[in-house]
Amino acid sequence: MAPFELRTERLLLDQPVAADVDDITRYCQDPLFERFMTVPVPYSRRDAEYFVSRHVPDGWASGTEYTWALRVAGSQDVVGMIALRTARPDLGYWLGAPHRGHGYMTEAVRAVTGWAFRSGYERVEWECVAGNLASAAVARGAGFGYTGEGPSVLTFRDGSHPHSWHGVLPAPDGEPRPWPGP
Ligand SMILES: CC(C)(COP(=O)(O)OP(=O)(O)OC[C@H]1O[C@@H](n2cnc3c(N)ncnc32)[C@H](O)[C@@H]1OP(=O)(O)O)[C@@H](O)C(=O)NCCC(=O)NCCS
Secondary structure (H helix, E strand, C coil), X not given: CCXXXXXXCCEEEECCCHHHHHHHHHHCCCHHHHHHXXXXXXXXXXXXXXXXXXXXXXHHXXXXXXXXXXEECCCCCEEEEEEEECXXXXXXXXXXHHHCCCCHHHHHHHHHXXXXXXXXXXXXXXXXXXXXXXHHHHHHHCCCEEEEEEECCCCXXXXXXXXXXXXXXXXXXXXXXXXXXX
């Protein structure tokens, strides 16, 4: 698939490019990424260059993973990243620390899942390492239903499948399972 843009009320979702490498490198130093994501640790500029020049284009070309950079409309600066991995399919996302707390990721998740359903996907899964309340709040806010806890489907950098929270969109019919946390 050829990469394409998505727009929301406040955001442009488009391709991460070479000009984003410094910002991606800086944001990926966040200790939360080591705890909650599968990115390399330590994360180097070379990792960001590989991500932008190989990982993202290969994902689009092969149809395995569609990745968008989040930019606040009117600015060229990247504030975060969202990816739809097509095999399950499921979502991955992160925001640079200074850009959290504005609802940007919930808005981006709605845009990407909306596109997925219009394109024929019937469900989109989500998971996070148990305890990642911020990620769960995004999934919940975007309409996912909580389906329970268990090992992650994703393999982490040490080969483990950490205890994780799982959800799905559309939320399953019937009595909703309460989300963990407050
Ligand atoms: C997960 C992560 C992207 C969530 O970031 P976030 O800023 O909390 O998410 P959003 O951009 O959707 O913002 C939602 C928050 O903004 C607030 N907000 C402010 N204005 C808002 C608006 N217009 N609409 C919706 N929410 C708004 C909400 O109250 C919410 O805060 P709350 O969860 O405390 O109630 C971020 O914590 C992160 O990058 N973490 C590290 C990487 C990670 O864990 N990724 C997920 C792996 S599974």
